[in-house]
Amino acid sequence: MSPEAEAATTLTAVPTAAAEPDEPRAAPPVIELVDVGKVYKTGELEVVALQAVSLRIDENELLAITGPSGSGKSTLMHIIGCLDVPTSGVYRLAGHDVQSLDEAVLAGVRNLAIGFVFQQFNLLPYLSAWRNIELPLVYSGIPPDERRARALAALERVGLSDRADHRPGELSGGQQQRVAIARAVVTEPALVLADEPTGNLDSNSSADVLRLLAELNGEGRTIVIITHERDIAALARRIVTMRDGEIEAANEPGARPARDLTMTEPTP
């Protein structure tokens, strides 16, 4: 096993593990941000995207991050998803300081521990639905037969078994987003990050997508949804509201009963 894969496995193993009896202290939170800041430099101009954000997200949370455009919520999600690195502060993922990991290790973390759902779907246009879904498995070195089986299983789970050989261009927006969700979960990650997942969808498709995300949370995954739609945010157990690169309001982890939402069907 390569060092990258090993590191990635460690990162995935901790958050998914149940209570560790041998460990005297409590398991570290899945995600812990301490005074995280992000400043973009464009020439002489400095744009502060995040001030000093501190946030803890525990295992199996369903968290919504809301706020107006430019409030830094996407930047926050990119940092949580290891797509971007903070310019100040500390980000610990499963107890590991992310800044100390190199890009190859982070790629492994994204591959095995994190699934992404984007507003723009971000499917590769020249690959069929199941080929898009198997992509993360290709990068984790799973043999082809198993890849296909797992991709088709993920596709079935989002209710698109009959669309396996369709390219993204031949699918509706809602179907594309379901394919994207299948891709996000095909590696069975502990954390799923959704950036405005319903931003480009009609209300019916949005409901499908939100139901799928809620189901994933019911399976024990941590879900972080970025949205500026209040009613979607209201489905979450916990809401973090951002403004001008800072957290304006947040309820504490576990503020709502854990099983509350997953039992509730989303509004159709």
Next chain:
Amino acid sequence: MTWRDTIRTATEAVRTHRLRSALTMLGILIGITAVVLTVGLGAGAKAKVQDQINELGTNVLVVSPGSSTSTSGTRGGFGSASTLTRQDAAALSSPVTAPDVQTAAPASTTSAALRAGSTNWTTTLTGTTPAWSEVRSRGVSTGRFITADDEANAAPVVVLGPDTVTQLFGGNPNAVGQTVSYNGVSLQVVGVLDSLSSSENASNNDLAVVPLSAYQQRLVGGANRNSVSSIYVKARSSGRLSAAYQEANALLLNTHRVTNPRNADFSIATQQSILQAATSVDNTLTVMLAGIAVIALLVGGIGVMNIMLVSVAERTREIGVRKAVGARPGVIRRQFLVEASVLGLAGGALGLLAGLLGAVVIPLFSDSRVDLSLIAMVGSLAVAIAVGIAFGVYPASRAARLAPIDALRSE
């Protein structure tokens, strides 16, 4: 990511962007075709000359009169009375004075119009001794070659080349026994030389051979009846060729009473030296053309780099997606490198095909010959892939270095 997946991904990308890939490959294709054909044409021209020189016979030295070096004072050069004589040839044939020489044949040639009945044909008339057959490795297909008796008696006999027979006697296969005349002297045809089938040099199959004595006394004459225009010397084996050269040189210097080898009134050429002289021009041309071809290949390579850079820019978002789902920088780099080498390989393979096609077509339209060289083909294919990789490195590492989020954000 396994190599199989990498190669599949690369070929998919090449197939997806068909026009762009085709244009890229065109650059490589032209380069490879140019390399294969220029090297092939060069080798063909060289082989042609080589064949002509091999038709002289094997392990042969050619002694020519006159001198290739010049010193002060006036001297008889080539064109006045020849400095070589039949006695020189006889001395060279002697196993005592030149043990490494198998045999030597003096020869004089002139252009001559022969007549058979009412048919006229101008051919090369060669007067020589029976040793000629052995030295030049030419036998007869029918009849016999000139004999020592013919030579001793200056017999009016002639051995004709196969093409000469066709010209003089048409389809008649029984040329032996017929008579041809030259300058009013009747010559009996005693044999027909076998054909040099591979020969592209017409004079090898169109000639008339008569005894040297008859040539000098009856047919052509000349200022000095002993002088000959060249002597063909055959060494006993290829290993003894250089010894034969030394012996012939020493012997002729001695018999011609030349003390300083620089003043020698003859020159000895080996097949190798004739070949070198004949092919040096070809070589220069080949090197020049190959240079142009290599530049073409280089331009093709820069085309690959250009396309790969465009490809990276155009597919930044794809790179972002791949990174987001877990592609490590090394994997992205490898993908673009393999993509570039797939373009190089495919363009190279098509270039080879075009080169092969050219090798078939070109000889149909010109008398050039294309000798395809396996080394040039394999080498140029390797260069094509190397060009793909070398010019793909920069775009590939640029793609690999992109930060995932910057790549995802691009439009």
